[in-house]
Amino acid sequence: MAQDPREKVFNGDFSEGANGWFTVQATPASVGDGKLCANVQGGTQAPSDVIVGQNDILLQQDKSYTFAFTASANQPSTVKAQVQLSEEPYTATFSQDIPLGPEQSHAFTFTSSLETDHGQVSFQIGGNPAAWVFCVGGVSLTGGDPVPPYVPDTGPPVRVNQVGYLPFGPKHATVVTDAPGPIPWQVNNSAGVTVMSGTSTPAAGLDTSSGQQVHTLDFSAVTQAGTGYTLIVDGQTSYPFDISATAYDQLRSDALHFFYVQRSGIPITDALAPGYARPAGHVGVAPNQGDTSVPCQPGAGDYQLDVSGGWYDAGDEGKYVVNGGIATYQLLSLYERTLTAPRRRLGPPRDGDLRVPEHGNGVPDILDEARWELEFLLRMQVPAGQPLAGMAHHKVHDDNWTGLPMAPDQDPQPRHLHPPSTAATLNLAATAAQGARLYMRFDQGFAQRCLTAARTAWAAAQAHRDVHASKADATGGGPYNDCDVTDEFYWAAAELFITTGEQAFLDELRASPYATDDPFPPSGFGWQQVAALGRLDLATVPSPLPDGDRNAARASVVAAADRYLQTAQGQAYGMPLADNEYVWGSNSVVLNKLAVIATAFDLTGDQRYRDGVLEGLDYILGRNALNESYVTGYGRHNSHNQHSRLYGHAIDPALPEPPAGSIAGGPNVGLEDPKASRLLIDRTVDPPRRPAPQFCYIDDIQSWSTNEVAINWNSALSWVVSFAADQKNIGAP
Numbered sequence: 001m002a003q004d005p006r007e008k009v010f011n012g013d014f015s016e017g018a019n020g021w022f023t024v025q026a027t028p029a030s031v032g033d034g035k036l037c038a039n040v041q042g043g044t045q046a047p048s049d050v051i052v053g054q055n056d057i058l059l060q061q062d063k064s065y066t067f068a069f070t071a072s073a074n075q076p077s078t079v080k081a082q083v084q085l086s087e088e089p090y091t092a093t094f095s096q097d098i099p100l101g102p103e104q105s106h107a108f109t110f111t112s113s114l115e116t117d118h119g120q121v122s123f124q125i126g127g128n129p130a131a132w133v134f135c136v137g138g139v140s141l142t143g144g145d146p147v148p149p150y151v152p153d154t155g156p157p158v159r160v161n162q163v164g165y166l167p168f169g170p171k172h173a174t175v176v177t178d179a180p181g182p183i184p185w186q187v188n189n190s191a192g193v194t195v196m197s198g199t200s201t202p203a204a205g206l207d208t209s210s211g212q213q214v215h216t217l218d219f220s221a222v223t224q225a226g227t228g229y230t231l232i233v234d235g236q237t238s239y240p241f242d243i244s245a246t247a248y249d250q251l252r253s254d255a256l257h258f259f260y261v262q263r264s265g266i267p268i269t270d271a272l273a274p275g276y277a278r279p280a281g282h283v284g285v286a287p288n289q290g291d292t293s294v295p296c297q298p299g300a301g302d303y304q305l306d307v308s309g310g311w312y313d314a315g316d317e318g319k320y321v322v323n324g325g326i327a328t329y330q331l332l333s334l335y336e337r338t339l340t341a342p343r344r345r346l347g348p349p350r351d352g353d354l355r356v357p358e359h360g361n362g363v364p365d366i367l368d369e370a371r372w373e374l375e376f377l378l379r380m381q382v383p384a385g386q387p388l389a390g391m392a393h394h395k396v397h398d399d400n401w402t403g404l405p406m407a408p409d410q411d412p413q414p415r416h417l418h419p420p421s422t423a424a425t426l427n428l429a430a431t432a433a434q435g436a437r438l439y440m441r442f443d444q445g446f447a448q449r450c451l452t453a454a455r456t457a458w459a460a461a462q463a464h465r466d467v468h469a470s471k472a473d474a475t476g477g478g479p480y481n482d483c484d485v486t487d488e489f490y491w492a493a494a495e496l497f498i499t500t501g502e503q504a505f506l507d508e509l510r511a512s513p514y515a516t517d518d519p520f521p522p523s524g525f526g527w528q529q530v531a532a533l534g535r536l537d538l539a540t541v542p543s544p545l546p547d548g549d550r551n552a553a554r555a556s557v558v559a560a561a562d563r564y565l566q567t568a569q570g571q572a573y574g575m576p577l578a579d580n581e582y583v584w585g586s587n588s589v590v591l592n593k594l595a596v597i598a599t600a601f602d603l604t605g606d607q608r609y610r611d612g613v614l615e616g617l618d619y620i621l622g623r624n625a626l627n628e629s630y631v632t633g634y635g636r637h638n639s640h641n642q643h644s645r646l647y648g649h650a651i652d653p654a655l656p657e658p659p660a661g662s663i664a665g666g667p668n669v670g671l672e673d674p675k676a677s678r679l680l681i682d683r684t685v686d687p688p689r690r691p692a693p694q695f696c697y698i699d700d701i702q703s704w705s706t707n708e709v710a711i712n713w714n715s716a717l718s719w720v721v722s723f724a725a726d727q728k729n730i731g732a733p
């Protein structure tokens with residue numbers, strides 16, 4: 001049924017689980033059948049000690065409202081139903097004590113004395129000596145004016161890469177217009193002089209990724225370097241952009257700097273990260289309860305581990321071996337590429353390239369940064385003598401979700417080691433094996449330690465092939481559940497083979513389903529699908545791999561790149577993303593496909609691949625339906641309110657925004673967080689209408705499913721931007 005446009009309560013029928021609802025001192029017992037039931041703690045003093053409620057309720061003074069719901073209690077109790085302010089002085093405009101027993105419907109009409117968008121609907125259920133169960137459903141507050149639909153600020157209809165184009169790279173733009181035929185355009189330099197003009201090409205039919213009518217145009221022929229270019233179409237001017245051989249240099253550095261600022265277990269200094277200084281997080285100093293001696297979850301072992309260090313995963317302060325694995329891999333791979341790619345334009349990263357405390361130790365900074373995480377991954381290995389020795393704990397994180405913001409050193413939550421998993425163990429085996437060969441030149445002892453850990457992990461995974469993290473283990477941290485680990489086995493075997501050259505690992509590769517199955521999924525690789533990581537390395541890194549296998553590996557990379565390019569060619573916005581691929585972290589899906597296409601360029605030198613990578617980056621940096629550069633600090637209109645407990649500026653102006661170079665997760669049709677769901681889904685029509693895929697995004701700190709930061713997304717950005725930065729003036733006549 002279509003929702004009344006004046007409805008102010010979100011998810012009042014609990015059809016989206018507990019989304020949008022909060023509880024204080026009550027734990028949801030069940031959600032379903034149109035209601036939420038909560039276990040209410042006994043022995044509290046006041047009704048307001050225990051609450052089920054919802055914030056962000058819009059209220060208009062002197063307007064009439066109807067407040068309706070059903071409620072029940074498993075034993076005679078009372079609920080104080082209120083409509084009030086969610087912040088001080090918590091004034092109520094409606095308040096009613098209602099005796100509860102078997103389920104009953106209630107409806108009240110009142111006139112609001114409040115004018116606010118910080119209203120709250122609350123069911124106060126504290127003050128009872130004994131514990132009881134409260135159920136509520138069908139919650140509705142109708143009245144006032146209809147809620148205006150959310151309209152994003154998309155700026156001018158001319159969409160360009162707001163950061164910059166390489167002088168001899170492709171230069172494409174997309175224009176939102178209903179014009180049926182070609183329309184004229186011109187490129188102006190910063191002095192306002194027109195340097196090129198032409199006419200647009202209408203896209204065939206509606207662009208389904210955006211629901212828009214669009215045209216495309218190509219101004220690749222403009223090769224003169226300069227800042228402040230604009231593209232003018234039909235009298236509408238794009239955001240400015242540069243044309244420069246160094247367009248990506250600063251972004252490469254900033255994208256990698258993100259990892260330093262995300263570090264756990266070390267103070268972040270203003271000297272290295274101005275505005276981001278903070279004490280070391282989770283080093284066993286109160287109020288922290290981790291990470292220097294973290295106990296296993298009940299039933300998962302009788303020991304504690306020092307698992308300090310590493311990077312905070314994302315907007316939360318959990319640390320996950322599975323996601324740490326792919327992020328570490330991408331940083332190491334970015335470095336290894338500079339040793340192996342025939343067409344690199346820059347020398348290998350050096351000591352002093354990045355802003356890290358290890359500067360001056362004679363080791364390339366990128367390796368220092370990756371080692372910060374690798375050391376953590378090694379600490380997550382179950383020690384000898386314990387059950388499951390050699391496996392890796394899946395993750396360590398808070399027992400309960402904390403609010404936003406939360407300085408890491410102030411996090412008071414207990415933390416636990418969650419049970420080991422085969423996936424985590426193989427992530428450790430793969431990255432430690434990769435590290436073993438790359439650190440050998442700089443620190444043989446560490447390299448040896450990595451290799452030993454990798455072998456131990458491999459053997460442990462062989463002995464425990466099917467130990468999986470539960471999807472339900474998602475309180476206080478994400479699940480990163482993955483029950484198909486054939487790809488993890490393939491990746492680990494590949495890294496172990498490349499590093500050791502041992503026949504046993506080659507045999508494993510040949511026996512793997514991926515010997516014949518395609519390791520490059522249509523929707524790209526990611527933390528859950530990692531066979532591609534092994535295949536990319538087999539194709540590019542020198543090893544004793546027989547020529548036939550290597551050639552086949554290379555051919556598979558090129559074939560995958562061709563498929564991804566084909567997807568991009570069907571898109572008026574030029575990115576290799578199909579409409580069904582706008583998932584959680586879709587920007588990383590785009591970037592990871594670009595990494596495959598880039599590798600095809602490194603292998604073949606065919607300019608089509610390089611162009612595809614650069615065009616894909618255009619999408620990330622502003623050539624998209626939202627006119628949004630998804631990278632903080634880059635582009636005129638950029639994402640800077642990403643979901644994060646560390647960078648809470650959107651909530652507390654005294655705190656910083658995410659550091660420049662932080663990429664947002666990106667459009668996600670799942671709209672799994674209440675902020676995005678409530679704002680972007682139109683429920684006044686039946687069935688509810690979701691926006692077109694590209695519009696499933698909001699730059700709001702509360703939208704974790706579309707707008708979080710994460711190490712595996714910044715590692716993908718770092719990899720691809722490093723490739724782009726390396727291109728410089730390539731393609732020049």
Ligand code: 9MR
Pocket residue numbers: 313314315316318477478479480584585704708709710
């Ligand atoms: O990136 C992850 C995405 O693929 C999953 O669909 C999603 C839900 O399980 O979780 C994402 O990872 C989050 C993790 O669970 C916890 N830290 C933040 C991560 C990024 O949102």
